[in-house]
Amino acid sequence: MSNWIDVCHIDDLQPDSGVCALVKGQQIALFYLPRLQLVFAIGNYDPFSQANVLSRGMVGDLGGQPMLASPMYKQHFYLHTGVCFEDANVSVPTYPARIENDRVAIQLPE
Amino acid sequence: MNTQQTLVVIGNGMVGQHFLASLVNSAAKERYRIVTFCEEPRAAYDRVHLSEYFSGKSAEDLSLVEAGFFAEHGIEIHLGDKAASIDRQQKTVTSAKGVVIAYDKLVLATGSYPFVPPVPGHERAQCLVYRTIEDLEAIQAAAAKSKIGTVVGGGLLGLEAAKALKDLGLETHVVEFAPRLMAVQLDDGGGAMLKQKIQALGVTVHLNKNTSLIDDGEHCLHKMNFADGEVLETDLILFSAGIRPRDDIARACELAVGPRGGIVIDNQCRTSDPAIYAIGECALWNGQIFGLVAPGYAMARTVVADLADNDASFTGFDMSTKLKLMGVDVASIGDAHARTQGALVYTYQNGSSEIYKRLVVSQDKKQLLGAVLVGEASGYSTLLQYCLNGIELPENPDALILPQRSDESVGLGPDALPASAQICSCHDVSKGQICSAVEAGCTTIGQLKTETKAATGCGGCSALLKSVLDCELTKLGVEVSTDICEHFPHTRQDLYNQVMVEQIKTFDDLLDKHGKGLGCEVCKQAVGSILASYWNDYILEKPHIGLQDTNDTYLANMQKDGTYSIVPRVTGGEITPDGLIVLGQVAKKYGLYTKITGGQRVDLFGARVEQLPLIWAELIAAGFESGHAYGKSLRTVKSCVGSTWCRYGIDDSVGLAIELENRYKGLRAPHKIKFAVSGCTRECAEAQGKDIGVIATENGWNLYVCGNGGMKPRHADLFATNLDKQTLIQYIDRVLIFYIRTAARLQRTSVWMENMEGGLDYLKAVVLEDRLGIAEQLEQQMQHVINTYQCEWTTTLQDENKLKRFRHFVNSDQADDNVVFVEERGQVRPANSEERKHFKLIEEAA
Ligand SMILES: Cc1cc2nc3c(=O)[nH]c(=O)nc-3n(C[C@H](O)[C@H](O)[C@H](O)COP(=O)(O)OP(=O)(O)OC[C@H]3O[C@@H](n4cnc5c(N)ncnc54)[C@H](O)[C@@H]3O)c2cc1C
Ligand code: SF4
Ligand code: SF4
Secondary structure (H helix, E strand, C coil): CCCCEEEEEHHHCCECEEEEEEECCEEEEEEEECCCCEEEEEECEECCCCEECHHHCEEEEECCEEEEECCCCCCEEECCCCEECCCCCCECCEECEEEECCEEEECCCC | CCCCEEEEEECCCHHHHHHHHHHHCCHHHHHEEEEEEECCCCCCECCCCHHHHCCCCCHHHHECCCCCHHHHCCCEEEECCCEEEEECCCCEEEECCCCEEECCEEEECCCEEECCCCCCCCCCCCEEECCCHHHHHHHHHHHHCCCEEEEECCCHHHHHHHHHHHHCCCEEEEECCCCCCCCCCCCHHHHHHHHHHHHHCCEEEECCCCEEEEEECCCCCEEEEECCCCEEEECEEEECCCEEECCHHHHHCCCCECCCCCEEECCCCECCCCCEEECHHHEEECCECCCCHHHHHHHHHHHHHHHCCCCCCCCCCCCCEEEEECCEEEEEEECCCCCCCCCEEEEEEECCCCEEEEEEECCCCCCEEEEEEECCCCCHHHHHHHHHHCCCCCCCHHHHCCCCCCCCCCCCCHHHCCCCCEEECCCCEEHHHHHHHHHCCCCCHHHHHHHHCCCCCCCCCHHHHHHHHHHHHHHCCCCCCCCCECCECCCHHHHHHHHHHHCCCCHHHHHHHHCCCCCCHHHHHHHHHHHHHHCCCCCCCHHHHCCCCHHHHHCCEECCCCCEEECECCHHHCCCHHHHHHHHHHHHHCCCEEEECCCCCEEEEEECHHHHHHHHHHHHHCCCCECCCCCCEEEEEEECCHHHCCCCCCCCHHHHHHHHHHHHCCCECCCCEEEEEECCCCCCCCHHHCCEEEEEECCEEEEEECCECCCCCECCEEEEEEECHHHHHHHHHHHHHHHHHHCCCCCCHHHHHHHCCCHHHHHHHHHCCCCCCCHHHHHHHHHHHHHCCCCHHHHHHCCHHHHCCCCCECCECCCCCCCCEEEECCEEEECCHHHHHHHHHHHHHC
16 A cells, blocks of 8 residues: 655645646646545646646546546546546556645555 | 530620539530630629629629639630621631631520610710629719719619619619519519618609600709609619610521520520520520529520530529518519419508518419518518429418418428429529438538538528428437537527526536536536626636636647747737837747747747746736737737828728727637738738728728638628728627627637528628617627726736746646757757657766
8 A cells, every 4th residue: 555645735726627746756637626525636748749738638527427638639538547538548647646634645656 | 536626605794604614513524625705804703793892892702703713724715805706607706806716616695785775865974784893883983973863774673773872872763664663573562562661761763654855954964854744853874674685696697586686595505506505694595585693504504414415404494583672672483473374362461560472372272373572581482492392382371471470380391392392593402402411411501501502692592401401400310419518408609698697607606507517628618708708707716717728727828848829919910129129038038939920929939837927027017918819819900001101001900900909809709809900902901801800991991700711711791881980890899799699619700600590681680780689788798898808917917826826836846847949940949759759868868
């Protein structure tokens, strides 16, 4: 069981939108969806445009599944699994994330 | 083996040109070398819309010939050269300039000339006709010297000419020999109603008047003396007393002509010489001359088919017409005069709303034979289909012309029409062709227009076309869903109305009341745009920030490597040397790539998120403001240099452009909006390719709307002419807010117009005549947006909290190491993936 790594304060997040955090040298996109009371963490790197931009995409749901739309070429990624909706062979890494005592923490694989 | 024969076409008018255009698309094209003689100084133009020349359309606008058409298809055209004679033995045509061409096949498309009654005095100065562009120029010149103008002839063309005189500012009279207007198409009741309406518009109508002499007037140039002893003084006389076929060249070579003129043709449009065809208004078929374009086009297609050895024949043409005369709807179908044996007549007249309708039905009340509609002609398509397709009438045929009081519909559903039913008569498109196009994937009116050409002529069939489309789509099981996305079972227009009526201020509120789920980028952006258009709040307020895509969030345009570009506003494209220097200095300091945009501004590329506020602080300090290049909003008002500097300039296009841009800057809309202003008709600012285009004329500003460059260019429509600035602005306010209220998501004004039911006329009715009674509301809403304008960068820089967003990482001040530039042509550009790998290696080695 890996450890929770403290990333930032909950006020650093943008409700219904994303921010990017640098965690152990990795770019992690964090999305806070107040309606679900959940925070999601996924890789910030967009495999389609090869740019670090996913944190700047728009969030919502597709068929009830929380998703993110890339700001560059608008592909959708499911926030729970990281799988791309348009091309199931492509996915981005996802990481466990939580809010505790107003602090946001995530886990990275060892 | 060279077996090519020569085909000569005499006359490059509407029908001659339609013939050429059909021929080059046919198999017969390869067999012929094509030569055409065109007497007029310019190739074919649209005579049907000739009057628009007075409202600002140029000869080029009216042209029917695509640029490069003759060259592309190897057609030899002799412009300004009249065919003078035909030698049928030698098979040659000799022109007025002496060109001799040997032909194998000859097509006569010489049209007709306006008949001028041989009244003594008819050849006096300022006695004119109405057929060519040169005629219109002469009328314009004469009108400038006149106060009163009179049209001789109260037919279709005469009334159109009367409108032109009225628009030129003359006191206008119409003198008609017959006891009613439009004697060919209308019965007495219809003619009387039309007269009443036209008089109400300020044109005086004199019926039963036979002009016997024209001589010197006392107050005006002319005095017209009528057989009944009355007189009328006028400065200008326009003869519009019918047309006569131009058959002189045919007579001279002894082709058969009718007793009252017209070159006799058979069902293949062949004259008495099988090598010679005649088409259009010069041709006489079965004792009849056809004075409309559609039958001429049908003849042209028949000849093309005959040349390609396909079976085709011209067997007459339905002369039903629907038109708008001085804003009055008039339609005539089939046997309007009830000449058929035993015909029964129903009439409906509503004196107060000035509507007259008449139905002519067969004795057994089963078939519609004819109809007349004046004042209200929306039933035209349905009635015409009954008449043309012999569809059995409902039990009480008069229901078809009585006003509908219940919700039972008497319109003919498109299902009742046979596949052969002609929907568009201008381009001869049948219901069957439309159905196939829908099966092949067309789902919008716009696509159908491109695919089949239906509704691109006079446009009279667009409502019917739409109903066929909807009906077919439903049958194909294509659910005609207009929902914006899975979260809202509504169109963008519905959502707009909900926001307006319920005064909703946030996406969350709208989602709770009318939607489901979390929303997605589609509905969020659409609602974000609606809220911004309606309330014009700062878009980065907390409840709105999640509705913005990355460009709006960072108030800059994202580029392929995740950096942004910055476009400060340069109103009207006017910038001082100091302004330019600041842009240069800032770009240099932050290492930005600079490029001039198509909208006459400077785009600064390669800024990282954390640099954006720093750069903007410097720009704002130097007096720049946000250019909204990132938003679906007003972009630029492009201008030419205008009368301040330009030798040809008529008005100050730059000054107006600046004023317009300052007025509408920041206005958010369903899509981006571009304007341009030109200082004269040379149109250097390309205003006719913009959503809103303005061109200076001697008498004010001409307004064009719904043009577009980009992926699918669209020429803007001329909307109103000779406006003063205040009226111009008023109209633009109304058009823009009406667009914002009613367009679909991400719909440019061009597509909005293409899909608008009623098209340009409807938009004119809403904006110019205030048909919906909302003009004042539209203006007020625009005023609200103008009053609440803010430079979004100025606001952002003042708010510490908002600035927090402009960092690559929430928890570190580092920059994104994936952004790497290399140099090219003296500036930076994003490294490609190969270059980037190389860069990483060097870094790791270091
Ligand atoms: C103001 C106006 C409004 C109209 N409105 C409508 C309408 O709403 N609906 C409708 O259906 N119709 C309308 N018409 C009628 C329509 O314009 C004609 O039916 C159509 O133009 C006929 O085409 P055409 O080619 O036969 O003749 P034209 O268009 O007249 O073309 C004939 C051409 O041949 C040239 N020519 C003649 N002799 C020679 C020669 N010997 N050598 C070389 N060239 C020669 C002529 O100069 C002319 O350019 C309108 C006409 C006018 C004037
Ligand atoms: S449009 Fe007219 S005024 Fe403007 S630059 Fe061109 S020629 Fe000059
Ligand atoms: S035309 Fe294409 S490549 Fe050029 S700026 Fe527009 S989208 Fe980009």
